[in-house]
Amino acid sequence: MPLTTRVTVLGGGVIGLSVAWRAACAGFAVQVVDHASPHGGSRVAGGMLAPVTEAWPGDEEVLRLGVESLELWPGFARDLGVDLSPVGTLAVAVDRADAEVLDRLCAYLGTLGRSATRLTGRELRALEPGLGQVRSGLSVPGDVAVDNRALLDALRGAAGAAGVRFTTEPGEADVTVIAAGAWSRDLHPALRHVIRPVKGEILRLAARPGALPPPRHTIRAHVSGRPVYLVPRRDGFVLGATQYEAGFDGDVTVGGVRDLLRDAEVVWPGIAEYALVEAAAGFRAGSPDNAPVIGWLEPGVLAATGHHRNGLLLAPVTARRVVDLLREGGTS
Amino acid sequence: MPLTTRVTVLGGGVIGLSVAWRAACAGFAVQVVDHASPHGGSRVAGGMLAPVTEAWPGDEEVLRLGVESLELWPGFARDLGVDLSPVGTLAVAVDRADAEVLDRLCAYLGTLGRSATRLTGRELRALEPGLGQVRSGLSVPGDVAVDNRALLDALRGAAGAAGVRFTTEPGEADVTVIAAGAWSRDLHPALRHVIRPVKGEILRLAARPGALPPPRHTIRAHVSGRPVYLVPRRDGFVLGATQYEAGFDGDVTVGGVRDLLRDAEVVWPGIAEYALVEAAAGFRAGSPDNAPVIGWLEPGVLAATGHHRNGLLLAPVTARRVVDLLREGGTS
Numbered sequence: 125m126p127l128t129t130r131v132t133v134l135g136g137g138v139i140g141l142s143v144a145w146r147a148a149c150a151g152f153a154v155q156v157v158d159h160a161s162p163h164g165g166s167r168v169a170g171g172m173l174a175p176v177t178e179a180w181p182g183d184e185e186v187l188r189l190g191v192e193s194l195e196l197w198p199g200f201a202r203d204l205g206v207d208l209s210p211v212g213t214l215a216v217a218v219d220r221a222d223a224e225v226l227d228r229l230c231a232y233l234g235t236l237g238r239s240a241t242r243l244t245g246r247e248l249r250a251l252e253p254g255l256g257q258v259r260s261g262l263s264v265p266g267d268v269a270v271d272n273r274a275l276l277d278a279l280r281g282a283a284g285a286a287g288v289r290f291t292t293e294p295g296e297a298d299v300t301v302i303a304a305g306a307w308s309r310d311l312h313p314a315l316r317h318v319i320r321p322v323k324g325e326i327l328r329l330a331a332r333p334g335a336l337p338p339p340r341h342t343i344r345a346h347v348s349g350r351p352v353y354l355v356p357r358r359d360g361f362v363l364g365a366t367q368y369e370a371g372f373d374g375d376v377t378v379g380g381v382r383d384l385l386r387d388a389e390v391v392w393p394g395i396a397e398y399a400l401v402e403a404a405a406g407f408r409a410g411s412p413d414n415a416p417v418i419g420w421l422e423p424g425v426l427a428a429t430g431h432h433r434n435g436l437l438l439a440p441v442t443a444r445r446v447v448d449l450l451r452e453g454g455t456s
Numbered sequence: 457m458p459l460t461t462r463v464t465v466l467g468g469g470v471i472g473l474s475v476a477w478r479a480a481c482a483g484f485a486v487q488v489v490d491h492a493s494p495h496g497g498s499r500v501a502g503g504m505l506a507p508v509t510e511a512w513p514g515d516e517e518v519l520r521l522g523v524e525s526l527e528l529w530p531g532f533a534r535d536l537g538v539d540l541s542p543v544g545t546l547a548v549a550v551d552r553a554d555a556e557v558l559d560r561l562c563a564y565l566g567t568l569g570r571s572a573t574r575l576t577g578r579e580l581r582a583l584e585p586g587l588g589q590v591r592s593g594l595s596v597p598g599d600v601a602v603d604n605r606a607l608l609d610a611l612r613g614a615a616g617a618a619g620v621r622f623t624t625e626p627g628e629a630d631v632t633v634i635a636a637g638a639w640s641r642d643l644h645p646a647l648r649h650v651i652r653p654v655k656g657e658i659l660r661l662a663a664r665p666g667a668l669p670p671p672r673h674t675i676r677a678h679v680s681g682r683p684v685y686l687v688p689r690r691d692g693f694v695l696g697a698t699q700y701e702a703g704f705d706g707d708v709t710v711g712g713v714r715d716l717l718r719d720a721e722v723v724w725p726g727i728a729e730y731a732l733v734e735a736a737a738g739f740r741a742g743s744p745d746n747a748p749v750i751g752w753l754e755p756g757v758l759a760a761t762g763h764h765r766n767g768l769l770l771a772p773v774t775a776r777r778v779v780d781l782l783r784e785g786g787t788s
Binding site: 329330373375377378379381382385389395396397398400 | 732
């Protein structure tokens, strides 16, 4: 082995770039192999860093990992020169059943010592006057957001500045890190039946002159049983996300767009006056237990995939773990 | 004046290109000044050649001109190597009020000697099994369609082959033809208060594996008072169109997309399984009486604009009239 370990990272999404950047900073010679799919899960995303709002009894391991990663985020963002949206998340209830779910989530979070506050509809509209007819909600100030595309740009810049080379064909390497999101399943037999693509569609909306300004908080709700979120951006918001188990089908469907617009309009009636700037479909990397796969698959081959809806949130902790594994130099 | 009259056509949409092509074929030295806006009315269009379905008592002049142009279309298309969709139009009624409107339209067309047949809902679904719950309809076999973008490509090719030069800055000319659609109003004082942009949004939908195939006919309806049309393309259809008096606002709005999808789903429920390939906004060139402005504005300056919803339909007759005016060489 040469003095400097050569690491090839397969994948140029948020996980691959974070691993490459941090590994290069730690002294490894890193190249990233990236095919820059327009359907990459971290490109087609809302950018929520929301372990608490995503929490649910039984998923304690994912919550613990998410909280650990969220604690790394301020430093991670500062090193990259990326801003975190400082305003938290409002989970809102449209009907009585939703309100009961929020009651249970709030009680559960209390047992974990996590901060979350129940709000009335009136209190919600005092915070976000553009909300529609919502019954009540849950304020989670710690669940913040990041502009995922600004983040990807910053990661590429920081990785390049740290000496990472970008290529479309892998060269010789001492260690290969498989961080190709949903496509990882085709890169190693051990991932073949573990990782699967979970399709999601998002829309990007921009405020127009005369339109109500976008929400300050991330807004989450369920409408007709479907989850919907609005994540603020500088001039509008990202509206997501559908979820399908449909293989690598990259089409944006009429049904998906219709449902997203219909559901969002219940929560935020002012969207009709917004511009529809983009409609996109991406693939999350699903895993059997919704937890990521981070570890050695065989000597010289590491996996860092299976992050499902939490790739952006879990990028800092994943990069740290992978760099630790590279430093140990073990293989299993 | 040189032996060959130099003609500058301002505008590279269907009117400008048709005029330029036919003028070059007639021996004029032609250049087209084109800024290739993505919002051009003939690029963002369904491609209906439908004078009869568009007819309404009081608009006899527009109908007469449309019928005259439609008779020129087969030869025009043949010269360009462009196919006309040979299947006609079905205007369908969703409710009783619509059905009464179709009764009146059918009677009116009868007085003009135009062919149109009333159909029951059952007869309609025998022709188009994908139709939703429609009460009745009107079959207009003569109202056909053309792929507007294939047409624009063919026109550019034919114009170039006939010697037309394309530029972004006008050179010296003996005659200038203002054929810039809605933008024409800024090109001559006489058009300033005559031509106005009428914004319209369209969607392009593509059939996906397992989806119902697209309709064979052009389908037109009114839903909740809004007009909606589905114009078949090889692998899907164009869904249009909203209509706003909103100046040169090129945004695709959430409200427009929502309404188009909602209305189309009433008429053609299978669209949910289609892919949303494109959403676009364009500007029709509105005129006070919905009839085009074709004629001399001053010595050396001709207008060919104000075609509103009928630019594609009226392209052959407009080109013929402009070439006649150029040949006469008069100025008023």
